[in-house]
Amino acid sequence: MRILITVAAMTLAAMTTEGQSVFRINQVGYLPDDHKVAVFMSDRRCADIDFSISDGHIRPDSVIRSGKWGEMNTARVYFSSITKPGKYRLVATDRKSGDMIDSTTVYIGKDAYSRISLNELPLNYMRQQRCGYNPVHDTTCHQHDGYLVLSGENDGTHYDVSGGWHDASDYLQYLTTSANAVYQLMFAYRMTPEVWKDLYDSSGRRGANGVPDILDEARWGLEWMCRMNPKEDLYFNQIADDRDHRFVGKPQNDTVNYGYGAGTGRPIYPVSGEPYGLKKYKNRSTGEASSLGKFASAFALGAEVFADIDPEFAAEIGRRALPAYLRGKKYPGVSQTAPCSSPYFYEEDNWVDDMELAATMLKRNKDAVKYGRVEPVSPWMGADSARHYQWYPFVNLGHYELAKSGNKKISSEFRDNMRNGLRQVAERGNKNPFRFGVPFVWCSNNLTVGFITQAMLYRELTGDNSFIEAETSARDWLFGLNPWGQTMIIMPEGTVQSSPCDPHSAMTDITVAGQPGRNGITGGLVDGPVYDTIFNSLWGVHLRNNDKFAPYQGRAVYHDDFSDYSSNEPTMDGTASLTFMLGRLCR
Secondary structure, eight states, rough: OOOOOOOOOOOOOOOOSSOOEEOOOOOOOBTSOOOOOOEEEEEEEEGGGGEEEEETTTTOOOEEEEETTTTTEEEEEOOTTOOOOOOOOOOEEETOOOOOEOOOOEESSSTTTTGTGGHHHHHHHHTBBBBSSSTTTTOOOTOOOOOOOGGGGGGOBBBOOSSSSSOSSSOOEHHHHHHHHHHHHHHHHHHHHGGGGOOOOOTTTBBSSSOOOOHHHHHHHHHHHHHOOOOOOOOEEOOHHHHHHHHSSSSSGOOSSSSSTTTTTOOOEEOOOOOOOOSOOOOOOOOOOOOHHHHHHHHHHHHHTTTTTOOOHHHHHHHHHHHHHHHHHHHOOOOOOOOOOOSSOOOOOOOHHHHHHHHTTTTOOHHHHHHHHOOOOOGGGSSOOOOOOOSSSSSSSHHHHHTTTOOHHHHHHHHHHHHHHHHHHHHTTTTTOOOOOOOOTTTTHHHHHHHHHHHHHHHHHHOTTTTHHHHHHHHHHHHHOOOOOOBBOOOOTTTSSSSSOOOTTTTTOHHSSOOOTTTTTTTTTOOEEEEEEHHHTSOOOSSSSTTTTGEEEEEEEEOOOOOOTTTTTEEHHHHHHHHHHHHHHHH
């Protein structure tokens, strides 16, 4: 088959189709040197389709008919050889009927991502998720938090733990996800400091304050983490629990009664190495190191990043890093989040990755190597399924720190570890038309960002391009090159063809917002597609609207529907994890 490319724009007359035929592309655009692919989906035979690109002087690389997704036939159209900046049109023509199916505009340019300051978008969502003073609502919430529980004779003790971020559509707050978000924000800044703007002040309101906005957001999280560590030997893991779900509305109107009066304070759960829960359901905690390692790594990196910006603050958080790390060594194991009235919690099973990263930040590399050898590959990378947040964080940045070690033997070992994880995901991706190898577990998009992060770091560190197709397939997946043709980041109006417009967020629910729409939450990364078995098993998941993506559903499903919290709920930590990738793409 031949693909034609013409310099002049094509005028496509009488665009008619029967059945379902669509192109899926990266709707934001492609960088000139990118590995460029589009996927064509159709209920027609792809063997009967001719493809062209609107510029006829260059032959494309290849077209591969790549099997089925659900009931749809697919073909992968490769066009990496087109490097000239500009706008192009992909066209598919049915030889038998003469029908033509036209894609949206394909954009190629060095500014594909930077032209809309894409790296800044996640910070919009992070500001929207702020607890305490919220600049989006210009008001305060949850001012009475909180009261210690499951702490024996200290039950009921009040501590000021205001601040931080709400986790997702609900208003719970977790050290697990918040500490990872803090680290990811600072890591993104450290890796690409030149791309971050200063448009907002420390409170999140419009107006420069001399500090990049990404660090204002990281500091907001760090200050909350200090409140979650009120004494050297006291660490908190969670604020509120699933009773939170009784309320749907704006956070300042939260009226849930946890036993202290309606809206007058929420429970604080301590970091604990013992299984716990206030009601029927309990977690499976075994130690404290998973949380304490996260405390330590975030405090240690914060001390480095803020050293010149605010030396006093840097010294304060720096002093907290080593005690947290040493306590983690003393109490190995996982401290999981707490369920209450329902069986759902973050089922984190691994902890050596947290201690490995903390050790690298504290320059205790012998410890780091020891921890890293326990878990050479993040376990999800070799798995087809996982429990909710079973292996977290989804990228082990401790491996990266060791992989760039000056010790050649250690560096080689951990580069191999990074490579082996990438290989397992890439091999799984070769089994489907989108070359997408991430398992479709709850929050699959968060795993996707973790994979992209590791792939980019490995490629930059080693110069090895073995996984470039897997890396770009995962990246493009987030920007619309997926079965549903939907970006997985809530984009500003008019920037892409299709973006979540009915996400599972209280801020967009018509009963709260007064009208459907994104309502200020642009930049949020939604959970992403899940296996249909997961969608069909979760409590309360349903659709309140017709499924506009019904023809494109397969073993994995995604719904742009408020009532599907399994695939369309934005999350704070997943959103923060985007910042490294987007910072790199916007250079």
